Amino acid sequence: MTTPPLQTKLPKVGTTIFTVMSALAAERNAVNLGQGFPDFNCDPQLVDAVTDAMKQGLNQYPPMTGIAPLREAVAAKIAALYQHTYDAASEITITAGATQAIITAILAVVHPGDEVIVLEPCYDSYVPNIELAGGVPVRVPLTPGTFRPDFGKIAGAITSRTRAILINSPHNPSGTVWSEQEMLQLQELLAPTAILLISDEVYEHMVFDGRQHQSAARFAGLAARTFIVSSFGKTYHVTGWKVGYVAAPAALSAEFRKVHQFNVFTVNTPVQHGLAAYLQDPTPYRQLPAFYQRKRDLFREGLKRTKFRLLPGEGTYFQCVDISDVSELREAEFCKWLTSDIGVAAIPLSAFYGNGFDQRVVRFCFAKKDETLQSALQRLAKL
Numbered sequence: 001m002t003t004p005p006l007q008t009k010l011p012k013v014g015t016t017i018f019t020v021m022s023a024l025a026a027e028r029n030a031v032n033l034g035q036g037f038p039d040f041n042c043d044p045q046l047v048d049a050v051t052d053a054m055k056q057g058l059n060q061y062p063p064m065t066g067i068a069p070l071r072e073a074v075a076a077k078i079a080a081l082y083q084h085t086y087d088a089a090s091e092i093t094i095t096a097g098a099t100q101a102i103i104t105a106i107l108a109v110v111h112p113g114d115e116v117i118v119l120e121p122c123y124d125s126y127v128p129n130i131e132l133a134g135g136v137p138v139r140v141p142l143t144p145g146t147f148r149p150d151f152g153k154i155a156g157a158i159t160s161r162t163r164a165i166l167i168n169s170p171h172n173p174s175g176t177v178w179s180e181q182e183m184l185q186l187q188e189l190l191a192p193t194a195i196l197l198i199s200d201e202v203y204e205h206m207v208f209d210g211r212q213h214q215s216a217a218r219f220a221g222l223a224a225r226t227f228i229v230s231s232f233g234k235t236y237h238v239t240g241w242k243v244g245y246v247a248a249p250a251a252l253s254a255e256f257r258k259v260h261q262f263n264v265f266t267v268n269t270p271v272q273h274g275l276a277a278y279l280q281d282p283t284p285y286r287q288l289p290a291f292y293q294r295k296r297d298l299f300r301e302g303l304k305r306t307k308f309r310l311l312p313g314e315g316t317y318f319q320c321v322d323i324s325d326v327s328e329l330r331e332a333e334f335c336k337w338l339t340s341d342i343g344v345a346a347i348p349l350s351a352f353y354g355n356g357f358d359q360r361v362v363r364f365c366f367a368k369k370d371e372t373l374q375s376a377l378q379r380l381a382k383l
């Protein structure tokens with residue numbers, strides 16, 4: 001018996017550094033600050049809300065677009081926070097996490113040969129998603145060192161074939177948060193074009209030092225052309241539940257739903273009911289900035305005692321550091337060494353670039369219990 005030969009659709013995709021680092025961290029019993037998810041549990045009330053839904057028998061297929069109470073709660077949250085009213089029936093769709101939302105948006109609007117601008121470093125699914133749609137990824141670097149958008153470079157990458165641009169703020173991996181001024185610049189740049197925006201806002205509730213998240217929803221000229229993507233996994237410490245949503249004008253949502261219908265069709269019913277009930281109280285997401293800012297500060301204070309040079313941490317649960325004063329190694333080699341010899345796992349920023357650009361910066365995740373962070377800091381203090 002032989003398996004017929006096949007031609008891969010994603011020749012450049014192999015085992016990622018995330019898998020390699022997690023395996024190494026487990027093998028060496030290292031403190032894993034590589035993985036981008038919490039090592040603490042979610043609010044028991046949220047678990048109760050989902051359990052109640054299951055016990056009530058809410059266990060069959062929900063409507064294709066998501067249950068109405070959850071779509072309505074999302075629309076109300078966006079209206080309250082960003083002053084833009086989406087119609088819950090035609091403009092909000094519940095998805096199987098942000099990852100499915102992003103690929104679905106791309107498959108819905110990108111035709112073979114269309115160009116899609118991505119700003120590197122970026123989340124690893126964007127480029128393969130564009131390629132699966134037959135699109136051409138156009139990589140534009142964020143400014144090395146600051147990771148701010150370079151509008152000259154973005155403008156220079158726009159052609160008559162540009163279908164969409166993907167942005168992510170607060171930004172994984174750098175932790176930068178786009179300012180109002182930057183969003184206005186983007187709005188101005190896109191105004192004379194037919195370019196769509198996919199705005200990955202999964203870290204929308206993790207912004208620090210009094211900053212406000214500048215959702216694309218706040219800017220009428222952007223909102224009219226944008227798929228806003230968010231994820232309950234990040235906001236409620238339940239990354240494994242894989243539930244998120246897309247907010248987009250009706251015409252975009254209609255196309256989105258055509259693809260959504262045939263790639264997942266629907267999303268976990270009891271979790272949707274649990275989230276709808278839990279979302280009625282804004283306290284958990286309103287408290288999230290303070291919750292993570294305290295962890296960020298604890299972690300940064302500890303890192304100040306090492307030779308790492310700290311990069312700004314404006315948002316997300318990631319902290320980047322420059323390793324130049326600690327080691328001569330390249331980022332990926334450094335991360336392997338740090339995991340094996342020091343016992344703390346981190347992720348090289350080069351993993352977020354198509355060409356492996358190495359700027360001597362690595363990313364730590366601080367969505368961890370205080371004792372996990374303390375234990376990592378104790379090990380890093382040797383550096």
Ligand SMILES: Cc1ncc(COP(=O)(O)O)c(C=O)c1O
Nearest residue numbers: 097098099123172202231233244
């Ligand atoms: C920037 C970014 N977008 C999307 C996702 C995926 O979110 P989800 O788990 O809801 O699919 C992540 C998760 O790490 C992320 O960092």
